[in-house]
Amino acid sequence: MKVAVVCPYAVDHFGGVQHQAIQLVDWLREAGHDSKLIAPGRSGGPLGTEHLRSSVNVPGNRSVSPISLNPLVYRQVLEAVDGADVVHVHEPLMPLVGWATLGARPLVATVHASPSRLVRTMYHRAGRGVRKIFRNVDVLTAVSEAAAAPLRLSGLHPRVIPNGIDVASYTRDNRPGTVVFVGRDDPRKGLDVLLDAWPGVLERHPEAVLTVVGTARPTREGVRFLGVVSEDVKRRVLSESSILVAPNLGGESFGIVLAEAMASGCALVASRLDAFAKVAGGAAKFFPPGDSGALANAVAGLLADPKGQRRLTKAADRAVKAFDRSSVLDAYLKAYGDAVEHTGS
Known part of the structure; x- marks a missing residue:
């Protein structure tokens, strides 16, 4: 299976989401799949990473996120995922790289963040709008119950697949x-x-x-x-x-x-x-x-x-x-298969 893993955070910066995306690409390759990482940054990531344009540091959630705000990344992302059997985006709501994947199919999307109380309230009150944003996502996942709960407030049904380690x-x-x-x-x-x-x-x-x-x-x-x-x-x-x-x-x-x-x-x-x-x-x-x-x-x-x-x-x-990696990788492979089946149905 050809899997395009997309990370909106620059891989030349230290971060948990970046590490999970990089690790997943490595595990997929070791399991015999053709996988590549697509992410902002000038360096970093496994061999064959497609680096998008440089990132800027944007404050949020009492942290700083290295993301790309260059509109040209839309075309870059779509070109990079072309030909993949399935696209797997981490943090699909993170601009602009995450947004660019929302038109790709088949699509698996993983939410990592636990949003603030204000954002959770917005999820609850704007359920129809949130569901519309995710309408092209074939399989929606979250890394924990804390990340899944706000999505459920909007009427979505994410699978919980935890972050993994070997x-x-x-x-x-x-x-x-x-x-x-x-x-x-x-x-x-x-x-x-x-x-x-x-x-x-x-x-x-x-x-x-x-x-x-x-x-x-x-x-x-x-x-x-x-x-x-x-x-x-x-x-x-x-x-x-x-x-x-x-x-x-x-x-x-x-x-x-x-x-x-x-x-x-x-x-x-x-x-x-x-x-x-x-x-x-x-x-x-x-x-x-x-x-x-x-x-x-x-x-x-x-x-x-x-x-x-x-x-x-x-x-x-x-x-x-x-x-452990075995159970986490199996869960994602199941999600990929379900996404492909959902797109073809």
Whole structure:
């Protein structure tokens, strides 16, 4: 099967949606399918990626999105997907690349974002208009219940296919006293909450080390800032860490870094967000979003409790199986087949 995977976010920027799109192309190829990625950016992505025009950074959802706003991408996208057996677009409502795919058929569309309360209200009140936007989508999917719920308010019926990881490819060399954060330097990722909490952790565990992946900041006591790193470096740091902290403030629909950390043998300390609870369940210690004191107590308590860490990692070993590549890829292949059948019916 020839599958054109379209991502509206620039692949020369670090991001969860980009990573999922790139990974999916690789998995499809390994399964014997002819797949390519189409996305903004000047570089990045698997071999054969069709790079669209350069991107601009647009703020939204307490983050920054590197997208293309050049009207010429409409023609580029349609030319790039021509000849595909099925087109799979991630974030179809993200301009302009996502919009350009809405005329392609057969079409599978995946929604990743968990929108704000205001946007959810708009989905509910403008149900007919939302359904009209998606009228050419043969199979609509969402990565979580948090992402699916607003679509259902509009009368749509998305399938939930979670973000995936190759569980067996992660290694473990977890070292006591090592804590890791993985994420961009966006306010909603909550890094400032963690940094505010860290002195309280060091008071009780002076030997503890926090490694920050994906963000560069001025040096702080007991903190290593690695900035943006390769996938291999990120995996190595996760494998060497005993605890992952996800202090996000909101706006999350999934939390792929939680799944990656579970596969790497990390115990989890995370904000009490619905999306995180769905992913981690009983494999995490949760704290109220934005509460640096509660975060410090959770991390310090877990550092002092190796048995507690082991209980969480055992629970993680069970939970992470739901996000393994085998089940995720099978679900998408089923969606592709259904989209082709729907178009021909």
